[in-house]
Amino acid sequence: MANIVAQSKNQLPTAPPAAPVPLKSLTDSSNKSLVGDRVYTGVIFAASLTVLAIIFGIVVLMFKAALPSITKFGVPFFFTSTWDPNKQIFGALPFIFGTLYSSFWALLLAIPVSLGAAIFLSEMAPKWLRTPVGFLIELLAAIPSIVYGIWGVFVMSPWINQHIERPIHDNHTLAQVILFQAQPQGSDMLAASLILAIMVTPYITAVSRDILRAIPRVVRDGSYALGATQWETISGVVLPYARAGIIGAVILGLGRALGETMAVTMVIGNSGNGLNLSLFAPGYTMASIIANEFAEASIEIYRAALIEIGLVLFLVTMIVNGFARVLVAYTAKDINSGGGRK
Amino acid sequence: MTTTTLHGGPSNVKARKATNILMLALCSMGAAVAIAALGLVLVYLVTNGIQSMSIGMLIHSANVMDPAQDGLKNAIVGTLILIGTASIIGLPIGILGGVYQVEASGKFASTVRFLTDVLNSIPSIVIGIFVYILVVVPVSKYANAHHLTNVSGYSAFAGGVALAILMIPTIMRTTEEILRLVPVALREGSLALGATRWRTMFSIVLPAAKSGIITGVMLALARIAGETAPLLFTAFGNNVFSTKLFQPIDSLPWSIFINATQPGVDSEAKAHAGALILILLIFSMSLITRYATRKSFMEDK
Amino acid sequence: MTTTAKVHTQTRSLSSAASSKTDTEAPLLNAMDISDLDFYYGKSHALHKIKMPIPKQRVTALIGPSGCGKSTFLRTLNRMNDHIDGAKVEGNVTLDGQDIYARGVDVVELRKRVGMVFQKPNPFPMSIYDNIAYGPRIHGVRNRKVLDELVERCLRGAALWDEVSGDLKRSAFSLSGGQQQRLCIARVLAVEPEVILMDEPCSALDPNSTFRIEQLIEDLASKYTIVIVTHNMQQAARVSHYTGFFLRGDLREYGQTSKIFTNPDDAETEAYVSGRFG
16 A cells, blocks of 8 residues: 555666676675775874884984983083083083073962963853953963064063162162072073963963863852852862862973973073072073084084983973873863862 | 851951952952963064064065065075975874874774873974984985085975974874764764775765864964974074075074074064064964864854 | 553554564575674673574564663674674674674675664765765766766665755755655665665654655565664564564564564563563
8 A cells, every 4th residue: 555655656767686696705805995994004003103103213313312422421411510512521410400490480480370360260250251361371372482582582581681680689688689699681590480481371271270170060069058258169179179180280381391492592591600599690491502502513422412411301301291191180080080089 | 347156256257258359369360460471472573573574574585685685585485385394294194193093992092192192292392303313414424425515414304304293293182082073973874884994084084074183283383383493403594595395494483583693673673573474374374273163163063 | 541451452553563564475585694693792791692584675673672782783783893892793693694704704895785774864974966976986886877877776765866856966964854864775775785774763753754764664675685673663563574572682582573563472572562661
């Protein structure tokens, strides 16, 4: 009944052959498609292997190139401060110190600003403000290092030299403080720390904000229900809950600060003995000495020493970043599984 | 005025409220400071950049002799060539690597993902040294052995390789994330028709993920366009207009660096003009792709 | 109305529907044969020693409550489970006498011969024409005229030609849900399978579209072997010649549809078809 009606409406112009066609064995044509997929798997595997090869290559090639310096200077390389290309004596202490010192001050300046911004974005800002403000802060990360560099050289350094450093230095009591002891020249540790702080802020802010946002509402509700103010909730409940992740975010910022090259090179001075605790004294970082001197280093041992510094930079950033990522991932998992340990 | 707490002691509600407002204000100030810094940099860039900009900047190549004929053409072209070279090397590896992450599972795949993150966090100057050892030194040794006097080893190719290495982790990550968003039903429909896995990926899954992948690529390109450190020992910079792959090549970041570290009003002007062009290039690449893909995303659904 | 009365009316309507599908002559061949099939998702044992035939050019329905394994079973017939991590198959599944899980079997060839229609229509983001031409193209058909004719034939076979012949370049997404599902059926027809597997093809559709697809299944049954998973018992009774009832990974009973719905041997089967659970 319905069948017949349906059939007449949709007549097939040609029916497939009624007699059974000899069926192909399922294993017959195995070659063509299996080969295609095998090539495919091989190609994409090779592509992913490239990442492995690059990292392996970096370690091996740099180690080989730095070997003359490693064998000649050994462990004291990291504790001597003589850097004399003429006498071919190299010690990397000033650069290691400079890197750590500038990063320390950079983080000190960046953490309050970044955390404040993260708290603002996650806990305080009304919906319509969140996206624009977040977007603007992320824009800080899109500005290339070299652009920060010229801003630092032409605007920031002269300004802090004139409005901060000179006045402090002219004040006899303040100038006694070890942090302010050198003659301010413009390109110094303070300028480098400040610019690093600005460059590192968007990363710490973004990661911290994501962590804070991931904390479920009920956690805060519990605190408010007890009559706590917003700040008491944030400082007493939310931040402790996110503690590991925020530390991770800060360490991530540290990782970026350690490797930052161009902006720092342009405002840190690259002169002096490099071991001065004063913020007004010029200094170096590992990245800045490489950027500054690598092109001119024509003697093998000179180059090897610089590459050894690069190797150290590589290892240190890898460890720091790895540690940061573990912390952030641990916090994310913790939050998702609904448990706050503290 | 005095309220008592539950336990009968003096109330500190006023103090708590004051602390609350103070701390929240400080947090807002944090956001304000960050944005203020952004504003300072951008305003400076735009004002000085516009002041130093002229048509000449765009059409003339670098000319150390005659400031009136000086320009950034070789730097702009150089940057484009470097990005192009980096893309040719980095895009296939990055996209195929992302495809691998989606097709494979297991220990090796997660190890690669971890290593990709590691690669992403390596300072770009270290990458520059690596490519120097890998490419520049062998080429210069070869040139010396064969008495090729005008081949120094520094080259656009080396710069492209360095930038490609910087690109690969980003592209792999975004490709993987976008591919995972493609509905499984689409892939199954193709497989059930007897398509091979590679056919399914290239004919169905990748095209469906096209706009997301392009966004990822544009953002990666925007990032490497501004990199200077990896070019210091690879592409090196060139005062002569050059498009040769195996000669040193100028670029916007390099030219900004050189000009900013030289005394002289003209150099300063060139640095500012270059910085403005670079920022415009980067921002337009990021913003246009974000805007363009936001629209197409909605059309599909 | 008491529950018992409702149950009786339901069974009666099912049995009247089912009796129209009595198979008076036993089919001479089985398109597929399953014996001793065990299936594991990692540690979980999802299918237990399944044994059943899939008769050629007949409609076999698989029914059972949610989670009983009928969809999993269906997917073992075209090895779609290969793509799931930790899936393990033991036992025998043959297509025209050849073991489809044997070493060296070309899965691509298998899927040409055993096609699948999914629960939710999943057209490719392409035109109607390209959706249907996709299968033939990847299997090597390039000639434009041949493709044109193939597309028309399959659209007619899926009862969709009259509605879309005006503009085949339209995006597949411009079709309604029911039309999209018929497009997916046409797409499967284009690779000229012997067996068509359907995984609850109407569950995402409205009653009208469901009706049209059931009609389509009846038409297709004369040329193709069809296996259909459905949670709608009336549908199973309407369209199928044979039915298998699955419960918690076991095949409780298999037989002619008329028997399953009027006079099943197994107690659980009877409970299910009279609506007492599921």
